[in-house]
Amino acid sequence: MTHGGIVLFGIVRPCTHRLGERFKAEWMAHLCGLCLALRGDHGQFARIVTNYDGLLVSVLTEAQSGAASGTRRTAGPCPLRGMRTASVANGEGARLAAAVSLVLASAKVRDHVADRDGLLARAPIALAARRVARGWDRAGARTGASVGFDTAVLVDAVDRQAGIEALAGAGTPVLVVTEPTETATAAAFAHTATLAGRPGNASALAEAGRYFGRLAHLLDAVEDQAADAAAGAWNPLTATGTPRTEARRLCDDALRGIRLALREVEFADAGLAHRLLVHELRTSVDRAFGTASCGHAVTGSAGQGGFGPPPMDFGPPPPPLKPRRDLLSGCAVALGLFCTCQLCCTEHEGPWSRQKRDPWCDACDCDCPCDGCGDGCCCDGCCCDGCGCDC
Numbered sequence: 001m002t003h004g005g006i007v008l009f010g011i012v013r014p015c016t017h018r019l020g021e022r023f024k025a026e027w028m029a030h031l032c033g034l035c036l037a038l039r040g041d042h043g044q045f046a047r048i049v050t051n052y053d054g055l056l057v058s059v060l061t062e063a064q065s066g067a068a069s070g071t072r073r074t075a076g077p078c079p080l081r082g083m084r085t086a087s088v089a090n091g092e093g094a095r096l097a098a099a100v101s102l103v104l105a106s107a108k109v110r111d112h113v114a115d116r117d118g119l120l121a122r123a124p125i126a127l128a129a130r131r132v133a134r135g136w137d138r139a140g141a142r143t144g145a146s147v148g149f150d151t152a153v154l155v156d157a158v159d160r161q162a163g164i165e166a167l168a169g170a171g172t173p174v175l176v177v178t179e180p181t182e183t184a185t186a187a188a189f190a191h192t193a194t195l196a197g198r199p200g201n202a203s204a205l206a207e208a209g210r211y212f213g214r215l216a217h218l219l220d221a222v223e224d225q226a227a228d229a230a231a232g233a234w235n236p237l238t239a240t241g242t243p244r245t246e247a248r249r250l251c252d253d254a255l256r257g258i259r260l261a262l263r264e265v266e267f268a269d270a271g272l273a274h275r276l277l278v279h280e281l282r283t284s285v286d287r288a289f290g291t292a293s294c295g296h297a298v299t300g301s302a303g304q305g306g307f308g309p310p311p312m313d314f315g316p317p318p319p320p321l322k323p324r325r326d327l328l329s330g331c332a333v334a335l336g337l338f339c340t341c342q343l344c345c346t347e348h349e350g351p352w353s354r355q356k357r358d359p360w361c362d363a364c365d366c367d368c369p370c371d372g373c374g375d376g377c378c379c380d381g382c383c384c385d386g387c388g389c390d391c
Contacts, residue, residue, distance in 0.1 A: 011219050011288075012053050014280045025087075026272045029072065030055040030062075030097075033089030036075060037098040042139045046098075048334055049105035049136070053216070054097045057188055059273050060205065061093025064196035066268030092147045092195045100188045102140035103151045107158040109133040114162075118326020149191045157184040165234060174242040175250070178217040185213030204264035208277065211257040215281065218247050218254075219288045227324070244289070251285045325352050 038046040073090040144151040157180035189209025193201035228235035330352035
């Protein structure tokens with residue numbers, strides 16, 4: 001079994017306490033904009049590929065072009081927002097994010113089919129899943145073409161990934177395995193410079209995207225390594241014999257690479273992009289490796305994203321982890337969560353992981369007391385609204 005091929009976006013899960021009111025509103029505008037771009041161009045079912053990291057493409061586009069006329073619109077009442085209206089991102093950045101999300105989601109479906117995961121071992125269901133994947137490929141290509149982006153670079157990366165994994169073994173540098181993901185994200189990040197009318201930014205953004213893709217692949221491997229071992233699934237760290245200490249070193253190097261690359265980019269307003277790609281990414285790395293960069297107390301077990309003290313020897317044992325759902329079962333649960341507003345408004349189980357998740361409108365992984373104290377307030381003492389930090 002493979003580990004999952006090209007890794008889907010999903011590592012930046014910002015805490016709204018650290019974002020502050022301004023950045024929380026902007027982040028939600030891009031998240032809703034991506035969701036509505038998917039629905040508007042490809043129908044309700046396509047909204048299932050909405051994800052936290054896909055919106056980074058939209059964020060980067062607007063960060064370079066500024067909040068020009070037409071980059072926002074007022075969306076009507078939506079059950080995912082408790083039937084409230086909202087100002088949402090609108091335009092080419094959101095559509096590029098939709099194209100990338102569709103193509104990479106298609107890759108994930110095809111990978112699960114190849115692995116005969118769960119219900120996908122049954123031929124009729126596998127056939128239906130392949131049809132969905134092909135539809136998403138075509139939809140992503142159409143939307144990409146409409147904003148001048150050739151999704152063939154993503155498809156090529158996906159096609160190369162399986163062959164690279166098949167040849168990788170003990171002693172293979174793990175960066176050989178992460179290369180297709182790096183290439184795909186570099187292309188998507190670089191194209192935001194074209195959409196924003198700042199072609200001079202393309203090289204630096206490609207570098208930032210390459211490092212982001214490396215982080216996405218490595219953190220996914222770190223978080224899934226134990227589960228992959230239990231399931232007999234392929235994992236890049238295990239297969240190449242890469243120790244976690246080396247994976248952490250590579251992740252820290254990627255964080256520095258992103259920070260330095262962003263310094264070379266000409267932004268109109270770098271606030272949210274800096275918040276997500278510098279500070280929140282660092283938090284994602286700490287979360288994956290079980291360390292905490294936030295000075296405030298965090299409760300919960302490591303398996304649920306918390307870093308609280310270990311339980312006393314005489315304390316009750318932690319509840320056993322629930323088995324992951326297969327692809328189609330998870331899709332069905334995700335649709336149910338969408339339709340009942342639970343993704344947005346209440347604590348819920350992750351559709352596939354079955355771990356506790358905060359609602360989109362209140363995504364938080366710490367008990368930070370600085371909520372509401374100002375735009376861009378964050379736990380490490382840096383104010384990213386006109387950031388005064390050295391990064």
